[in-house]
Amino acid sequence: MSTPIVFHSLAAFAYSLLAIVLWRGFSSNQPTLQVGHIARTSLLAAIALHGYALHQSILFDQRLQLSWALALSTAVWLGMIVFWLESLIIRIDGLQLLLLPAGAGACLLVALFPKEQLVAHATDPALRIHLLIALSAYGLVTIAALQAMLMSAIDRRLHFPMAAVHDAKGIRLVVGRILDAQPPLLAQEQVLFRVIWVAFALLTFAVISGSMISVAATGKWLPFDHKTIFTLLSWVTFGILLAGRYTRGWRGRIALRYTLVGFALIVLSYTGSRFVVEVILQRN
Secondary structure (H helix, E strand, O other), rough: OOHHHHHHHHHHEEEOOOOOOOHHHHOOOOOOOOHHHHHHHHHHHHHHHHHHHHHHHHHHHHOEEEEEHHHHHHHEEEEEEEHHHHHHOOOHHHHHHHHHHHHHHHHHHHHOOOEEEOOOOOOOHHHHHHHHHHHHHHHHHHHEEEEEEEEHHHHHHOOOHHHHHHHOOHHHHHHHHHHOOOOOOHHHHHHHHHHHHHHHHHHHHHHHHHHHHHHHOOOOOOOOHHHHHHHHHHHHHHHHHHHHHHHHHHOOHHHHHHHHHHHHHHHHHHHHHHHHHHOOOOOO
């Protein structure tokens, strides 16, 4: 078993263990639902382990390798970093119950689908910067989508409080307690739009840097492929959302819908197309 697979498996185990511990804490009868310093430090250690696994996979032997599973794993890892930093400012413990299983699942996918593709011209600094910007944007969009799902669940609970109380049994009771422990929607919405603004800026830089690389390599501004089309559609979606926020004060459900649509498009831009090529069509 190769070193990247071993460390991805260890990272998946660490995320799973933290998820189990966190779930037991939320499902207990204790009135206070809050992640302490030990849990936050443990999460940082798991993130560092995940990061080392990605380094061994992507930058192995001074070469640059990528696959749909590695792209997804990198996005979730970057999302974990953003969440960890964000958790120092605002209490968003419930979001970990989405991120930790996502992190474990992404690491397992890399271990199950270890086939990678060498990136051409990997020694080109411009290409490395472009990939760093694109993957950073990918990660921020991921964290925004997960937070949007959490906010949607909180919004639904606020609109149907009586149904939530009467039907609360087992897992529903635990989930209800998690949602009740979250910060106000207004505070979470402010954080969400900060993340979206940064993600949109990074997507803009990714499109510009990608265009410059394409012109230098082929003479064309933008290649007509799935990755470019879905990336541009995602960029337009987030641009419309931010314009609507600034001009019409968009918020609430309409903001959450645009965020999830933009996330779905950015997933299709690389991970979806590479999954079809590498797994379904069995091509490099």
